Amino acid sequence: MQRDAQIALEREREKRERELEKRELEKRKLVEQRAKLEAQKKKQREEELAKKKLEQQKLVAEAKRKDEEKRRKLEEQEARDAKKLAAIREENMKRMQGMAGTGAPSSTGAAAQSSGPSAGWAARVIGKVRPNIVFTEVVTGNLEAVVEVRLAPDGTIVGKRLKKASGNKAWDEAVLRALDKTEVLPRDPETGRVPNGADLVFRPRS
Known part of the structure; x- marks a missing residue:
């Protein structure tokens, strides 16, 4: 009878060990699942960050392109304005040419050239x-x-x-x-x- 009690205790011990092993296995599986889920979330965040970074780079490149185009148009406009101004100045200079000769004396101390103004x-x-x-x-x-x-x-x-x-x-x-x-x-x-x-x-x- 004592032997039967020992056998029963041994079986009970083995049963508890199997239950502990089972719980430990389930615990490891749960940890692995959590780790896998965290890895998936991390990968997803990295992909989202990479996507946002790419979009930001595209926006910066587009803004730079627009700035360059605006600067180019401004330079072209300034060049056209400078050309027009130069043409106006040249025309004014042509109108201002002439009037050669020496001024005639005047009793008041100044005079214009005799062939030009009165x-x-x-x-x-x-x-x-x-x-x-x-x-x-x-x-x-x-x-x-x-x-x-x-x-x-x-x-x-x-x-x-x-x-x-x-x-x-x-x-x-x-x-x-x-x-x-x-x-x-x-x-x-x-x-x-x-x-x-x-x-x-x-x-x-x-």
Whole structure:
């Protein structure tokens, strides 16, 4: 009878061991399933991130392409504008050409060239420029500075150069500064227009 009890205990022990092994096996399967599921989720997240990255790269590339196209069109427009402006300037320069010769003396100290603008225009020029000449030196002799000016149709001085120096640098510079300050010369009262250009003679004394 004691042997039968031992056999029963042994069978009970074996049964518990088999149940423990079974639970352990189920536990391992559950862990493996969870690991597999986590791996699938990780792979899915990586694929989604890769897809988003690719889409972002496409968006960046498209934005860059549009920026390049916009910049190219802007450069082309600027080139066309510059070409038009150059053509306008060239046309203005052509209109401002001419008027060769030396200015005729004037009792008031300035005159336009004798073959171009009228004496009335010369008087108007004097009235505009003379008040802007700042010159305080006492000079001997009759200094004479000849300045060639180029004018826009509205009378704006678009160019000037000292064609003949007077021999007194201070006087020459005072004349040029006065023209800069004057900026715009009047119309010729006889023609109603502004000459394209002229040689102006400036003397410190009448």
